[in-house]
Amino acid sequence: MTKKIIAVTACAAGIAHTYMAAEAIEKAAKAKGYEVKVETDGAIGAENILTAEDIENADLVVIAADIKIDPIRFTGKRLYTTDSNAAINDGTAVLEKAEAEATVFGKKGGKVGKIQIGSNKEKVNFFTHVMSGISYMIPMVIAAGLILTIANLYAFQKDDLGRIVKWGFDTKTPMGMLMSNLFQVGQVGFKLMIPLFAGFVANSIADKPAIAPAMIGAYIANDQELLHAKAGGGFISAILVAFIVGYFVKLLKKIKWPKILQPIVPIMIIPFIATLFISLVVFYVIGQPIAAGMDGLYSGLNWINANSASAPIILGAVIGAMIGFDLGGPVNKTALIFGTAVFTDTMRKYGPTHANFVPGTAAQAAISVAPLGVWLASVIWKRKFSKDEKTAASAALGMGLVGVTEGAIPFVAADPIRMIIANVVGSATAGGLVAATGCKFYGGIGSPLGTFIGYIEQPIPFVTWIACVSAGIAVTALIIGFTRTDRVIEAAEQAELGND
Amino acid sequence: MEKAIFDNTHIYYDHDSQTQVEAFANVAKFVAECGYVTSADQYCQGLKDREIEATTGFKNGIAIPHSNDASVIKPGLFLVKFNHGIEWQALDKQPIKLGFFLTIPKDGATKHLKLLSKIARKLMDEDFSRTVIENDDRDVLAKAIEEI
Structure with a gap:
């Protein structure tokens, strides 16, 4: 099938370069045996306007312009942008460069200057792994959160006038007992969600053998009694555990295991070694410092929220701004x-x-x-x-x-x-x-x-x-x-x- | 090519200019004498302003300077042959020997603008550019342009 190239040319005055660039691109494309259509956005107004169909069928879009041409109609197309002189100077070179360097416009992970907008699906990175873990964790957060909230509503015991008198469950009544149990269910959910998260982050990095060690490691890192600390390490420790496990498992996979052992490597050897490894790391290296740091952070955050009326608003605004800044980046x-x-x-x-x-x-x-x-x-x-x-x-x-x-x-x-x-x-x-x-x-x-x-x-x-x-x-x-x-x-x- | 835009009196042999500034001044005077602009100075400034945006010199010693400043009365094309190669920061870094000077009215009628765009396209035609570069004869040049 013939390759179809479309282009838009424009220049400052819209008199000369627009048309010279168009001519150069048309000539170069025809010499290469391509189908070509060039829209000239000159002083006369746009001529030879690219239709939606032209754009749909095009394999490659070239913009050769000295003024800003709005590229939005080329969303999803491979686009190469240059100036008019480059095309006039050597149309063939521009086409060859375009074929080699054009990038899909408006795609996730595309870049505007130095800012990456959207997540770059092909590029697996830190965020890909973390977001994968979060996606597995969210159902548990919602389920546990809802159950906890129901129980919690009941826990506000009111007097006859509807005033809240105390918080807690009257476990002597069947309803109170049920609510107390539901409260525990919610707690279990929240306790499990961090290991679950870590497990799936590690899974995203190094597949199945990494899940078990990461879950166990993250559980320990979050249990203040096991750690003999004032608090668990929370989310940060879970991320850390997951990444240590993930890359450690990746490393273990690279080892040339004896042939006779190979069937049990992913189900036994790697999980065993990695779990032992991460447990020791959590107990003796990262557990305590992170736990102490997180405890400080969260009590600090809560203290600020409790003592300053504007702090949550500022925090909310900053977080909002970050969300809008690079749209998924x-x-x-x-x-x-x-x-x-x-x-x-x-x-x-x-x-x-x-x-x-x-x-x-x-x-x-x-x-x-x-x-x-x-x-x-x-x-x-x-x-x-x-x-x-x-x-x-x-x-x-x-x-x-x-x-x-x-x-x-x-x-x-x-x-x-x-x-x-x-x-x-x-x-x-x-x-x-x-x-x-x-x-x-x-x-x-x-x-x-x-x-x-x-x-x-x-x-x-x-x-x-x-x-x-x-x-x-x-x-x-x-x-x-x-x-x-x-x-x-x-x-x-x-x-x-x-x-x- | 329409006579109103170009005829053989629009060919100018510039023997003196050695720099772009001199060339613009000389040609602007010539264009004003032909009655296409009201002010040589203003057209000259317009050419300079356009050049600052990006060079109009491209390849094989050809440039296409133009201005659509307020002094322009009607659309026109002027072919200027320079005796001395003039430094123009052209795309191929070669000095300019031939200029196609354009006058573009601010509220240019579409028909005329279309003609100018045709000239621009024609300049990409290698046979055409060879003809106008290699020949100095007024009639040969005029004939080549009239065929556009």
């Missing part, structure tokens, strides 16, 4: 992991009444802000968005509603500075507001719909969460709307001129 994942870590650790330590929900809740509130903000802006300022951008914005709506922050990536890739500012400010607003209103996110999806699909404790049921998240979305949309120029209008008017 490393900064976003760091915030998400931090939120999850603080939530699970304090939940286990202090129970649902005193757990620190702030960073976890703020992170979830911020997740949908960027994609939904872009969508809202495209609905309000219809004329500031091109047809292609509107299509991308409806996709962002769908993704945003189910809490997929990556929906906004194409827009950030096309217009990084403005979009990152808009996303960060809006996301920080949502994060700060849920912290200020005291929403508590247990589990569910991070979008306005999370109030129905998930479990969120909030001052006014259902409403507070939606209001906080929507405020963030509105802020992002307003910033986008007011800072965008009327470029679509201009383009439309130019096109009309061209038809005279």
Whole structure:
């Protein structure tokens, strides 16, 4: 099949270089036997405009322009960008370079300058492993959290006037006994979720043989009695254990075991050695220092939250901002992991009444802000968005509603500075507001719909969460709307001129 | 090529200019005399401003300087032959021997702009560029351009 190349050329005056570059690319492509179509965005207006079908069928997109060409309609296509002179100078060289170096535009993990947006699926890294562990842990968090909450509600014993008089279970009544048992169930869930998490992080690194050692290691690292410490090491120790185990197991797998032993290496030898190893490491090396550090961190965090009214709001805003900054990239994942870590650790330590929900809740509130903000802006300022951008914005709506922050990536890739500012400010607003209103996110999806699909404790049921998240979305949309120029209008008017 | 944009009086042999600044000044004067711009100085400045954005010199000693400043009255093409090769920071670093100077009205009619874009495309044609580089005869040059 013939290779299909499409290109857009443009220059400052829109008179000469635009067309010379177009000619150069057409010639070079034809010489190579490719099918080619070049759109010239000159002073006359765009000519030979690439249709959606052209773009759909293209194998490669080349932009040779000295002015900014909005690449959003090429989302998902292999795109190479250069200036007009490069094409004029040597069209063939530009095509060859494009074939070698073009990257898929707007893909997760693409880069805008030095900022990686979205997670890079092909590149397995620290975050891939941690997120894998979290995904296995979340069902347990939700199940245990809900059961614990039910029990906890019952534990607030009220007098006849409805005042809370004491916290605890009256185990002499059957109902009290049941609730006490349920409370224990929740506790067990929270106790198990950290080893579960560690096991699956290690599994992500080194497969099945790593699960057992990581679970056992993480359990020890989190049990203050086993460690003879004041507190367990929490999430951080679980991550550390999982990575030590993961890479240790990887190493063990590299050993050339005698043939006769090989069948039992993954089910016996590796788990045995790795478990022994990690247990000793936890007991004698990492257990105590981390436990002490985490204890300090969480009591510090709780102390700040208890003693300063604005601290949770600032923390919430910062976490929100991080979520909006790179949309699933490393900064976003760091915030998400931090939120999850603080939530699970304090939940286990202090129970649902005193757990620190702030960073976890703020992170979830911020997740949908960027994609939904872009969508809202495209609905309000219809004329500031091109047809292609509107299509991308409806996709962002769908993704945003189910809490997929990556929906906004194409827009950030096309217009990084403005979009990152808009996303960060809006996301920080949502994060700060849920912290200020005291929403508590247990589990569910991070979008306005999370109030129905998930479990969120909030001052006014259902409403507070939606209001906080929507405020963030509105802020992002307003910033986008007011800072965008009327470029679509201009383009439309130019096109009309061209038809005279 | 339309006579209004180009005819054989639009060919200018510049024997004196040795630098781009001199070339712009001389050509601007010539273009003003032809009645395509109201002010030689303003057109000259426009050419300079455009050059600052990015060089208009490309390959084989050809440049395509142009300006759409307010002094431009109507669209035009002027072919200028330089006696001395002029340093232009061209793409191939070669001195410029031939300039296609364009005057572009700010509210340029589409028809004229299209013609100018045709010229630009034509410059990528190697036979064409060889003809205009190698020949100095006014009639031969005019004929090559009129065929565009």
